[in-house]
Amino acid sequence: LSQGAKNVRLAVALGVAAIVVYIVYVLMHAMNAP
Amino acid sequence: MQMADHGHGPPKGIARWLTTTNHKDIGTMYLVFSLLMFLIGGLFAFVVRAELFQPGLQLVDPMLFNRMTTMHALVMVFGAVMPATVGLANWMIPMQIGAADMALPRMNLFSFWLLAFAFLLLLSTFFMPGGAPASGWTLYPPLVLQTGEAFPMAIFAIHLMGASSIMGAINVIVTIVNMRAPGMTLLKMPLFSWSWLITAYLLIAVMPVFAGAVTMLLTDYYFHTSFFNAAGGGDPVLYQHVFWFFGHPEVYIMILPAFGIVSEIIPTFSRKPIFGYEAMVYAIASIAFLSFIVWAHHMFTVGMPLAGQLFFMLATMLIAVPTGVKIFNWTATMWRGSVSFEPPMLFALAFLFLFTIGGFSGLMLAIVPVDFQYHDTYFVVAHFHYVLVPGSVFALMGAVYYWLPKWTGHMYDMALAKWHFWLSAVFVNILFFPQHFLGLAGMPRRIPDYAVQFSDWNMISSIGAFGFGLSQLLFVWLIIKCARGGAPATAGVWDWPHGLEWTVPSPAPYHTFEKAPEVH
Numbered sequence: 001l002s003q004g005a006k007n008v009r010l011a012v013a014l015g016v017a018a019i020v021v022y023i024v025y026v027l028m029h030a031m032n033a034p
Numbered sequence: 035m036q037m038a039d040h041g042h043g044p045p046k047g048i049a050r051w052l053t054t055t056n057h058k059d060i061g062t063m064y065l066v067f068s069l070l071m072f073l074i075g076g077l078f079a080f081v082v083r084a085e086l087f088q089p090g091l092q093l094v095d096p097m098l099f100n101r102m103t104t105m106h107a108l109v110m111v112f113g114a115v116m117p118a119t120v121g122l123a124n125w126m127i128p129m130q131i132g133a134a135d136m137a138l139p140r141m142n143l144f145s146f147w148l149l150a151f152a153f154l155l156l157l158s159t160f161f162m163p164g165g166a167p168a169s170g171w172t173l174y175p176p177l178v179l180q181t182g183e184a185f186p187m188a189i190f191a192i193h194l195m196g197a198s199s200i201m202g203a204i205n206v207i208v209t210i211v212n213m214r215a216p217g218m219t220l221l222k223m224p225l226f227s228w229s230w231l232i233t234a235y236l237l238i239a240v241m242p243v244f245a246g247a248v249t250m251l252l253t254d255y256y257f258h259t260s261f262f263n264a265a266g267g268g269d270p271v272l273y274q275h276v277f278w279f280f281g282h283p284e285v286y287i288m289i290l291p292a293f294g295i296v297s298e299i300i301p302t303f304s305r306k307p308i309f310g311y312e313a314m315v316y317a318i319a320s321i322a323f324l325s326f327i328v329w330a331h332h333m334f335t336v337g338m339p340l341a342g343q344l345f346f347m348l349a350t351m352l353i354a355v356p357t358g359v360k361i362f363n364w365t366a367t368m369w370r371g372s373v374s375f376e377p378p379m380l381f382a383l384a385f386l387f388l389f390t391i392g393g394f395s396g397l398m399l400a401i402v403p404v405d406f407q408y409h410d411t412y413f414v415v416a417h418f419h420y421v422l423v424p425g426s427v428f429a430l431m432g433a434v435y436y437w438l439p440k441w442t443g444h445m446y447d448m449a450l451a452k453w454h455f456w457l458s459a460v461f462v463n464i465l466f467f468p469q470h471f472l473g474l475a476g477m478p479r480r481i482p483d484y485a486v487q488f489s490d491w492n493m494i495s496s497i498g499a500f501g502f503g504l505s506q507l508l509f510v511w512l513i514i515k516c517a518r519g520g521a522p523a524t525a526g527v528w529d530w531p532h533g534l535e536w537t538v539p540s541p542a543p544y545h546t547f548e549k550a551p552e553v554h
Contacts, residue, residue, distance in 0.1 A: 007137040007208050014204045014238055022242035026249055029261055029272070 043544055055139035056544060057124045060146055062441070064121030065434075067150060069510065071113030072427075074157070076503050078106035083465075083499035085482050086492050099482035100168035101160070107171035111288065112195050113153050115422065118430045119291040120145075120202045123230045126437065127206060129535040129542060130224045132215025132551045137208035145201040152194035159184035159191075170480060172277055173248065175262040175270050179255055186256075189248045196241045203237035206230050215534070217553035221312065224533050228315050229294025232322045236283045236290075239326075244280035247273060271336050278329035286325040288422065290318055292389075292429030293360060296382045298533075299436050300364050303379035304371030305530040310363040317356035317363075324353045334405045343402045350400035357393055361386065376528070377451035381432030384424055384459050392420030395470065410480075413473025419466045424459070431458075431509065438513070439527045443541030444520030450512050457505035464498030 001009070044050045044059065051063060081102045085093045094102070124142065128135055136142045159166040164182010167173065181188065210231045214223070223231075250261040251273070260266025262273045301308045308314060330338060330346040364386055373379070395417040399405050408414060431454075439445050468491035473479075477488045484492065523540035525531075534553070538546050 003212065007212050010208045010212060011138055011141070011204045014207060015200070018200050018204075018238050018242045021239065022246050025243050025246035025276070029246070029250060029276070030259075 053143075055135075055143050057128050057136045057139065057142065058441075058542060058544065060136075060139075060142050061121045061124030061126075063146055064117045064124060064149075067146075067153075068114050068118035068121055069513070071109050071117065071153065073506070073510070075106050075109035075114050076506065078102045078109065079499065080503055082106060083496040086484070087496040088493065089484050089486050089489050091483055094482070096482045097165070097168055100170075100480065101166045103480050104167050104170055105157075105160075108156065108167075109153070110422075111171060111284070112192075112199075113149075113156075115288045115426050115430070116199065117149060119230070119233070119288070120199075122226070122291065122295070122430070122433055122437075123202070123206055125441065126535060127209055127227050127230060128213070129538065129546055130227045130533055131210060131213065131218050132534050132547050132553060133209055133213035134545065134548050134550075136205050137213055138205050141201050142205050145198045145205070148194050148201075149198040152191045152198065155187055155194070156191035159187050162187060172274075172281065173251065174277070175251060175254065175273050178251060186252065189252050192248050193245055196245045199237050200241050203234035203241075206234040207238075210234075215547065215550040215553050221315070222553065224294075225297035225308065225311070225314055225318075226291070226294035229290045229297070229318055232318050233287050233290045236287050236322055236325065240280040240283040240287075243276060244284075247276040247280065250276075271333070274333045274336060275330065278332045279326075281332065282329045283322075283325040285418075285421070286321060288426050289389075290322065292385070292426045293318060295429045295433040295436070296364060296385055297360075299378045299382040299432050300367050301532065302436070302528050302530055303376060303382075304368045304373050306367055306371040307532070308363065309366035309369075310359070313359055314363055317359040320356040321353060324349060324356070328353065331400055331405070334402050335409045347400055347402050351397060354393065354397055361390060361393075374529070376435075377448065377455055378432045378436035380452065380455045380459075381428045381435060384455070385428045385432065388420055388424030388428070388459075388462070392417055392422075392425055395420065408473060410478055411473035412469045412477045412479055415479050416466050416469035416473055419469070423466065424462050428458075428462075434509075434513070437535075438516055439523035440535060440540050440542055442517050442520075443523055443539075444516050445523050445527075446512055446516035446520060450508060450515075454505060454508040454512060457508070458502060461498045461501035461505055465495055465502050466498070468492075468495045468498075 044054060044056065050059065054060060079102075081094060082099065085091070085099055124136060127133075162182070162184040164184055166184060167178060167181045167188045169178035169181065178185075210223070210227060214220075220228075250259070253259040254261050254263055254268075258266075260268035262268050262270045264270060297308055297314055328346055328350045330342060331350045334343060334346070375383075395413065399408055399414065399417055435446070435451055472488055472491050472495070475488065477484055525539050526536045527540060528536075534547075534551060535542070537551070
């Protein structure tokens with residue numbers, strides 16, 4: 001893999017991690033919501 | 035000229051700044067943006083302290099006062115301190131680790147302009163029906179839900195600045211993980227870069243949580259959900275938990291890069307390597323870890339189980355251990371060093387003493403029964419301003435004085451810088467130290483009026499505020515003067531330069547390390 005491709009791969013992984021944290025947090029509270 | 039030889043120097047004029055993907059240009063834009071926000075946020079604080087100069091209501095109505103405290107905090111936290119650290123990261127991380135640029139230069143530019151747009155939006159809420167948010171930067175419901183038409187704009191602005199921060203953090207991690215020069219192992223990396231690597235992970239972990247919290251506010255406001263609405267079976271205290279799960283790590287997002295800066299400055303002006311390098315790295319990592327398990331110390335008074343109070347109290351006190359390691363190591367670095375007192379070192383030393391005062395008042399606030407007394411008083415205001423102003427902001431100013439010759443290629447006016455330091459250091463204490471007394475005597479925070487027995491210390495605090503604010507004009511003038519000219523700076527700039535950034539000429543060429551340096 002080229003340096004650029006490695007960079008993009010890691011960036012996408014971190015971005016997905018951030019989005020997962022967001023969704024999990026909102027969903028977790030949505031499921032407990034009255 | 036090196037740039038001309040490469041045939042791809044920066045475009046001229048405004049196009050350079052709109053389209054640049056160069057880490058140095060983007061770093062400069064972040065730093066200039068941050069300085070602008072520092073002045074705007076300072077102006078809001080000026081209004082607050084002017085109103086509090088005397089008891090009674092004289093200058094602004096209470097609603098505007100609340101908008102001022104709220105916007106002061108939002109602008110200073112998200113517009114001044116965080117972008118300043120990102121600006122330094124952009125400028126210095128590639129140069130410290132021997133990379134040619136940040137890993138994702140286009141995303142880097144996008145992060146910056148997203149932030150600039152977010153703040154345009156946030157500040158424009160002043161001119162919207164109902165006005166800017168007035169709930170405090172914590173945006174607690176139900177109060178925040180009384181914000182008028184500007185509410186979704188403010189939330190959108192927060193989402194945008196969060197997205198910008200996350201992209202900035204991703205860029206830092208990818209740059210450090212993938213683009214270090216051969217031989218630059220992680221445990222050889224300068225401590226500023228280390229502090230930012232850990233900060234970036236904190237950002238990715240907690241900014242989405244904040245985004246989640248404000249999204250839930252938005253759905254409570256527009257879609258009649260009841261996450262935080264007691265009338266619908268929800269719980270406003272839930273918001274406080276979610277907010278502070280973000281908010282406490284956020285505090286460390288603002289202070290860890292400052293730790294990194296101080297760890298660069300103190301060895302240079304002690305002419306000795308940092309004492310306990312690895313311990314410094316582990317201390318930053320420990321502080322970052324602990325930041326996730328202390329959030330409820332911001333809300334001891336909401337009524338939580340005793341076990342919860344004990345856990346959060348003890349976990350909070352535990353932070354003093356790695357922080358103590360850092361303070362000890364900085365002191366030990368100076369021990370038997372050949373110490374000199376150039377402006378960056380003056381700011382680092384003031385940081386050492388004054389941040390420690392903020393740390394100690396933090397320990398006091400960590401004690402549950404004591405916090406019951408101090409909660410929501412000026413003691414808290416004094417505490418976090420000590421941590422953030424002579425803490426973070428002094429470190430950031432020290433960083434500017436440390437690296438400015440590298441950025442501009444000129445030495446700055448040392449006498450003027452020392453004037454700036456001494457005026458700031460004196461006035462910042464006149465500003466914030468009396469607030470401890472006010473808080474202990476029971477003066478509540480975020481209130482535009484107060485009982486007459488608080489008059490004297492409030493007046494003194496306001497005089498300190500005006501002096502501190504005006505002193506910053508010297509800083510602005512010094513930077514402009516240095517950017518325009520001055521005695522040429524050498525590559526090393528200081529007597530005992532250490533690290534790759536001092537191996538390139540001053541000013542740092544537009545492109546550095548296109549061929550990776552070999553690190554031994």
